[in-house]
Amino acid sequence: MDNKNSNLQAEIVRMSGVNPRKCMRCGKCSATCPAYDEMEYHPHQFVYMVENGELEPLMKSKSIYKCLTCFACVDRCPRGVEPAKLVEAVRLAVIRQQGKNHLKPEDIPPIVDEDLPQQAIVTAFRKYAK
Amino acid sequence: MQVNEYKPLIVAFCCNWCSYAGADLAGNNRLSYPDNVKIIRVPCSCRVNPMFVLRAFQRGADGVILCGCHPGDCHYTSGNYYTRRRMALLFSMLDYLGIERERTRVEWCSAAEGAKFAQTMNEFTEAVAALGENKRLEDLRCKE
Amino acid sequence: MQRIGVFVCWCGTNIAGTVDVKRVAEALKNEPGVVYSDNYQYMCSQAGQDMIKNAIHEYKLTGVVVCSCSPRMHETTFRKTAAAAGLNPYMVEIANIREQCSWVHKDMEAGTEKAIILGRAAIAKLNLNTPLTAGETPVTKRALVIGGGIAGIQTALDIADAGFKVDIVEKKPTIGGKMAQLDKTFPTLDCAACILTPKMVDVGQHENIRIFSYSEVTDVKGFVGNFDVTIKRKARFVKEDVCTGCGLCMEKCPMKKVPNEFNLGLDNRTAIYIPFAQAVPKVATIDPNYCIMKKTGKCGLCSTVCTVGAIDYNQQDEIIEEKYGAIVVATGFNPISMDKFDEYAYSQSKDVVTSLEFERLMNAAGPTQGTLLRPSDGKHPHTLVFVQCVGSRCEACAEKGKEYCSKICCMYTAKHAMLVRDKYPDTEVYVFYIDVRTPGKNFDEFYRRAVEEYGVHYIKGMVGKVAPEGDKLMVQASDLLDNKQLHIAADMVILAAAIEPDESARSLATMLTASMDTNDFFTEAHPKLRPVESPTAGIYLSGACQGPKDIPDTVAQAGAAASKVIGLLVKDKLTGNPCVAESNELMCNGCSACEKVCPYGAITYVDKEFRMPDRTTRVRRVAQVNPAVCQGCGACTVACPSGAMDLKGFATSQIMAEVDAICK
Amino acid sequence: MQRITREMLTSKAISLLNDGTVSAVLGWREGEFSYDLTPSLFYTAEDIEQNFVFNDFCGANFSKYLVTKTLGIEGKILAFLKPCDTYSFNQLLTEHRIDRSKVYVVGISCDGMADISKIRAITGDGISSISCEPDGLKVQTIYDDEPKTVSYEDAMAERCICCKSKKHVCYDELIGEEGEENPDCNRFGKVAELEAMTPDERFAFWRGELSRCIRCNACRDVCPACTCEKCVFNNPNSGAENKAPATSFEEQMFHIIRAFHVAGRCTDCGECSRVCPQHIPLHLLNRKFIKDINTFYGEYQAGKEVGSRAPLVDYTTGDLEPGQVFEREGM
Incomplete structure (x- = not known):
């Protein structure tokens, strides 16, 4: 793993607050994922790839935009790994590499439904802001 | 007597079940460490009253080290957990009073870790020697 | 003032090679209390020991310091020597000048200096020694077994066969426990009832065993050899x-x-x-x-x-009080509740069952007389999905599951899958696993048979969701090795629920002052070397109350616990360790700090009347140490704010004296 | 100025005394000076009417007195406890030092007590009398004709400025309003300041402070955590006995041992610093332990609940190692 990649890996781990080493490879995240068939890389692979620093293919893959942020994987993971947060962090990393954020924070409140979960909103913006 | 290089006086409290046995093992394997380390045997590291540590400093010890079983391995199941809290607080307090923190140490050392015991004593002695004599806690009247 | 004899050992050249033993003996002659000091080649030899004995007589010694090898080596030897010469064995101190001096130092000058200091410290300590005698307590020759499952049954039978009286307390109306509910047992597939019920009959008929079924232990007092137990017979x-x-x-x-x-x-x-x-x-x-x-x-x-x-109809609860010498805890386990795992639709469909329920469904004495029928409609199921690790190996999310591996699930799931395929070849059986763990005699062979002979589909992956749809259960799962998400229309889903200690264990542990881990399993005195004893003397552990266990392990542990109990009960008297804590009642504040840190529950508080200097009396709460229970760690001595608590053999003043001698 | 008035307390005391609820009242009596109040037992209504005092100098923590005062008396003692006193009271209950059934606790709200040395710093020496007026303390000195006015704010004791809690954690009855805990009191500010110094600076600071100690033992004698049947400093077998040390060194030992003895049990009532005739900030030692305990083992307030397990007689398997103490602080 080159140095740049390991920095990025550390950054993703930091942003997500997830420790991918806690994964025990049970696959319950992938078993529970409603968008599984849409994805090239599946939730359990996500965790594994981040842990191994295989970030390039992950960031290039459309899979990261297929995650619905339904948090089923977060809810059901027996080890508390929280794959959805990793997905979110990878998406964020892509956006940061592009060096842009399309919306200003103050523009957001008028256009969102109040009942939407906060994280879903933020995620949606990241997802569709590519 | 000839003038030797400065040798700090180190008092080591070792629990009977792990660290004292570890020190014995260091002996069995002939792993040397400075002769200024003097070991006091206690049944468990939790027998070490903070007053013993203070007393040692008062009487001129330059460093005090406590050795016990690794957390979870205490012969008495929980003794070293209490030691850990007591010494964390005591050493933090001594540091707060301006006593060099390098003079105090807790090290967990099992009966199998003779090499670790010797190495710990070497390192600790070196660290204390670098500080020089304990002037801040020594009661000079005790030196007569 | 003590009359101390100092004996410096050469240990051949082991000590004498780096320590000038003669100079040490000479230097220590002038220490306070020393009346005699000598050196010899091998102090531990017969001649060396005789030398000590003679000196004790000749110089009327009250204490002996031996500068030799580690006390872990020969302290007992020299204590016996002293005792043989009529001296209290605890009036012997060892200065370790071999392992901790001559063997680790190369310089003769430095080694000798250090040996003198170590000798001086031992003398300083010995000056404050007092003769100690070990206390003796009688042993009540009767054992109590709490829990009447296979663990309790085996322990009771083994103890009773050795000729001691045993009482079993079981909270259910019958003994038998979980094993009585099982169908077949792995890895031999013999029927649980066939091997258990004869044992139950043996227990019922054994002249040395009393069964208190439908009963609970409500109070435990006392200590090893002398427990007073209150039992409520409901x-x-x-x-x-x-x-x-x-x-x-x-x-x-x-x-x-x-x-x-x-x-x-x-x-x-x-x-x-x-x-x-x-x-x-x-x-x-x-x-x-x-x-x-x-x-x-x-x-x-x-x-x-x-x-x-x-x-x-008017029967009342009956309270029994009985004395016991030893108590065996065999409170067993239960499967955890499935409430927190509703993704598996346990609450939504009767056809989602736990493995223990499945045992009953397969059992000839069960609700379906052994024919496998779906609980919902009584139809024969064709597709069965087994889910492993439900609630086991969960991260610290303790509110949901358990952090540990429940150990028995891999094997009983293989058993279930195999039995289903054996009886009903028209079925498809899927087992979703994270890892298959089969350490045990003939265990892996058993699991492989399920796969190879019986064609059970083992799939590496987990079930994410079960959704009832019509009369089917839609199972959504992952196949990690094939990197696919699977959708299976199943007729039944069987959940390998994690197991947890019985809910009665926590309150029992409090009564027994036996320690528990964070999962409420009882802690053993030593995880490797004393696996069937609790740290609290006289309390023994049998079966799954100590950790998840299958039947062979449980029976092995039950037998081991029984042999420990027998080892205790054959003694007429227990000799304690005299180096125990002692509370000075005049100084005790009654604050309970010592009680809280004591890992053995050796400290109790009593209200005691004291005469005050002004001739009034005052009742004060003071700590008392039970010397039969105390193991002498000394945690209480430091916790005690007033210094009322001290440890015999390692008294505060003695350790202080050592510190002073070393720092002189 | 206290919102609680003397009359509120005396009428309560007299009525409880008269109806037999209590057989004695623990209150304040005037001492040598008007600002020097002495805790004292009152047995009769007359005595209360004539001699009971309540003003801004009632800083004394009554809880310790109850340890001995409840012993030789029939019936209950009425004790007026300020919020901070109730913590000490609870702690003593936890340690079984007081029989709860012998005390009738009337919680009184507190607006912060005055510190005579702060007043003296403003007015100068020679204070002959002080009266508590609504607009401030009127201080009469023997050198001035007119009394000087010192505002309550300027006179307030340091420990009251960063009061940890105005809430009573134990009472049978309450006079005045119940307050709240104040987690933002910044009582560890000075400790953090010291921690940020170099070891040499800290040593110099403490040598300066502790060398003033005259070993009068007032800190120990007033401390509600120091109720041992026999103090280790008086016990020849404890290895720490010393009553009148000759060098400054032993003052240091004395204060370390004392602070460690009360660690985990000290409620931070601040009595040690209040009574110190040499104005040594002894509470900074206790607060260091409290701060460390809070950071190492989670928030713990001694005396908040009766029966709580003090941090030093408790542990978790994941506690931090003594060696990590300093790493953690980033030092």
Whole structure:
């Protein structure tokens, strides 16, 4: 793993607050994922790839935009790994590499439904802001 | 007597079940460490009253080290957990009073870790020697 | 003032090579209290020991310091030597000048200096030694086993066979425990009832065993060899010594809609019941929550039909007090509740069952007489999905599952899958696993047979979701090795629920002052070397109360616990360690700090009357140490704010004296 | 100025005394000076009417007195406890030092007590009398004709400025309003300041402070955590006995040992610093332990609940190692 990649890996781990080493490879995240068939890389692979620093293919893959942020994987993971947060962090990393954020924070409140979960909103913006 | 290089006086409290046995093992394997380390045997590291540590400093010890079983391995199941809290607080307090923190140490050392015991004593002695004599806690009247 | 003799050992050249032993002996001559000092080649040899004995007589020594090898080596030797010469063995101190001096230092000058200092410290300590005698306590030759499952049964039988009286306390109406509910046992597939029930009969008929079924331990006092235990025998409203277990009452009882706990609620029983045919004691019990007579006062049918007049609606709880020398905890386990795992639709479909329920569904004595039928509609299932690790190996998310591996699930799931395929070849059986763990004799072979001979589909992955759809259960799962998400229309889903200690264990541990880990499993005195003993003396552990265990392990541990108990009960008296804590009542504040840190529950508080200087009396709460229970760690001595607590043999003043001698 | 008035307390005391609820009242009596109040037992209504005092100098923590005062008396003692006193009271209950059934606790709200040395710093020496007026303390000195006015704010004791809690954690009856805990009191500010110094600076600071110690033992004698039947400093077998040390060194030992003895049990009532005739900030030692305990083992307030397990007689398997103490602080 080159140095740049390991920095990025550390950054993703930091942003997500997830420790991918806690994964025990049970696959319950992938078993529970409603968008599984849409994805090239599946939730359990996500965790594994981040842990191994295989970030390039992950960031290039459309899979990261297929995650619905339904948090089923977060809810059901027996080890508390929280794959959805990793997905979110990878998406964020892509956006940061592009060096842009399309919306200003103050523009957001008028256009969102109040009942939407906060994280879903933020995620949606990241997802569709590519 | 000839003038030797400065040798700090180190008092080591070792629990009977792990660290004292570890020190014995260091002996069995002939792993040397400075002769200024003097070991006091206690049944468990939790027998070490903070007053013993203070007393040692008062009487001129330059460093005090406590050795016990690794957390979870205490012969008495929980003794070293209490030691850990007591010494964390005591050493933090001594540091707060301006006593060099390098003079105090807790090290967990099992009966199998003779090499670790010797190495710990070497390192600790070196660290204390670098500080020089304990002037801040020594009661000079005790030196007569 | 002590009269101390100092004996410096050469240990051949082991010590004498780096330490000038003669100079050490000479230097120590001038220490306070020393009246004699000498050196010899081998102090531990017969000649060396004789030298010590002679000196004790000749110089009227009150204490002996031996500068030699580690006390871990020869402290006992020299204590015996001293005792043989009429000296209290605890008036011997060892200065370790071999392992901790001559062997680790190269320089003769430095080694000798250090040896002198170590000798000086030992002398300083010995000056403050007092003769110590080990206390003796008698042993009550009767054991109590708490829990009547296979662990308790085996322990009780082994102890009873050795000729000691044993009482079993079981909270259910019958002994037998979880094993009585099982169908077949891995890896040999012999039927659980066939191997368990003969043992139950043995227990019931053994002259040395009493069974207190439908009973609970409510209080434990005392200590090793001398426990005073209070047992509550709950009223079963049937005279146990009169009932013949004929079962006529069960036939006639009009209240037939009581969930049958023996079959885990899969069918019903009557309000008066015998849990199962081979119950021991085979005595009926009235469930007061359902009995019409108990609830309304109108019925009395069972009393009418009972030919021996065993029914007694007015029976009261009975309190028994008994003395025991040893207590064995065998409280066992339970599967965890599936409430927190509703993704598996346990609450939504009757066809999602736990493995223990599945045992009953497969059992010839179970609700379906051993024919595998779906609980919902009684139809024969064709597709069965087994899910492993439900609630086991969960991260610290303790509110959901358990952090540990439940150990038995891999094997019983292989067993279930194999049995289903054996009996019903028209079925498809899927097992979803994270890892298959099969350490044990013939275990992996067993699991491989399930795959290779019986064609069970083992899939590496987990089930994420089960959704009832019509009469099917839609199982959504991952196949990690094939990197696919699977959708299986199943007829039944069987969950390998994690196991947890019985809920009674926590309160029992408090009563026994036995320690527990964070999962409420009892802690062993040493995880490797004393696996069947609790740190609290006289308390032994048998079976799954100490950690998840299968039947072979449980029986092995039960036997081990029994042998430890027998080892205790054969003694007439227990000799304690005299180096124990002692509380100075005059200085004790009664603050309970020592009680809180004592890992053995050796400290109790009593209210005691003291005469004050002004001739009034005052009642004060003071700590008392039970020397039979105290192991002498000294945690209490430091916790005590007033310094009332001290440790014999390692007294505060003694350690201070050592510090002073070293820092001189 | 206290919102609680003397009359509120005396009428309560007299009525409880008269109806037999209590057989004695623990209150304040005037001492040598008007600002020097002495805790004292009152047995009769007359005595209360004539001699009971309540003003801004009632800083004394009554809880310790109850340890001995409840012993030789029939019936209950009425004790007026300020919020901070109730913590000490609870702690003593936890340690079984007081029989709860012998005390009738009337919680009184507190607006912060005055510190005579702060007043003296403003007015100068020679204070002959002080009266508590609504607009401030009127201080009469023997050197001035007119009394000087010192505002309550300027006179307030340091420990009251960063009061940890105005809530009573134990009472049978309450006079005045119940307050709240104040987690933002910044009572560890000075400790953090010291921690940020170099070891040499800290040593110099403490040598300066502790060398003033005259070993009068007032700190120990007033401390509600120091109720041992026999103090280790008086016990020849404890290895720490010393009553009148000759060098400054032993003062240091004395204060370390004392602070460690009360660690985990000290409620931070601040009595040690209040009574110190040499104005040594002894509470900074205790607060260091409290701060460390809070950071190492989670928030713990001694005396908040009766029966709570003090941090030093408790542990978790994941506690931090003594060696990590300093890493953690980033030092």
